[in-house]
Amino acid sequence: KKMAIREFIVVGRKEPSEAEPNPPLYRMQVFARNEVIARSRFWYVLHAARKMKKTTGEILSVNEVVEKNPNTVKNFGMWLRYNSRSGIHNMYKEFRDTTLCGAVEQMYADMNGRHRARASSVHIIKTAVVKAEDTRRPNLKQMHNSKIKFPLTHIQPRASHKRYRAKFVTSRPTTFAG
């Protein structure tokens, strides 16, 4: 099972030299499964954006950002860039989750399922918490109802633990629970 996606803030700069004793710092928000990958992604982007690389630069700090409040549901808007088979496209997607990293996981799964875009082809440009009234997608807006109410129409019977699963059952399941 994959490790969870975590959010890192990586700060790095070009190595100071006589010509430039105080090079500018660059800070990047990286979503990666571990710190090693986070550092790698930092260099991937910085190398493309600025004239520095792992050998000529230094990472000053890598800090994990933990969700400040995982006890509330938030709407996350995500601006992405992804490679399709025939070109590069920008996209805006919205997800509802309790944590930003949870929403990012959803996004990668969604891009994979809907567009066959593997994680390596997807670049996150920006993520933000979006207020309910500013959300654009109808499947998110349908949840913005303080009096939301719906039945669970199709319940699949499930054993309380894997070890209680029966290999053969004599009766057909009932999916109605009222």
Added chain:
Amino acid sequence: RTSAILSKMVYKRFVEIGRVAFVSFGEDQGKLCAVVDIVDQNRALIDGPNIRRQAIGFKFLHLTGFVIQIGHGAGTTAVKKAWEKEGIEEKWQQSRWYKKLQMKATRRQLSDFDRFKLMKVKQRRSWLIKMEMGRLKKAQKK
């Protein structure tokens, strides 16, 4: 007119803010929780007196007939207060569902001697029923 339609609703238990649900799978299996918010069509944010606040899938929730009065996104203390106000613990322990669970748990823990005693008691009960049945039949024949 709408109330006539609603009274014929097939579904009686709804996922709604405050619905008390039984966690049927996972680490917290067997505990009660309340739906505090809906994350999306598959998950709810739940909270309860004995359970950590978390997002859980509807797949792992069995809805009970109880509802507590909370606002959406209510904090843990508000949920606890509403839970006590509604008296969910007593209501739950008086429900058939809970009693059946307790009965199953007891049965699972019986020792061989307990099962022997149970067999003897069942035999005695069925004997008493048959005797009474016989008497009633005889009385009816007359």
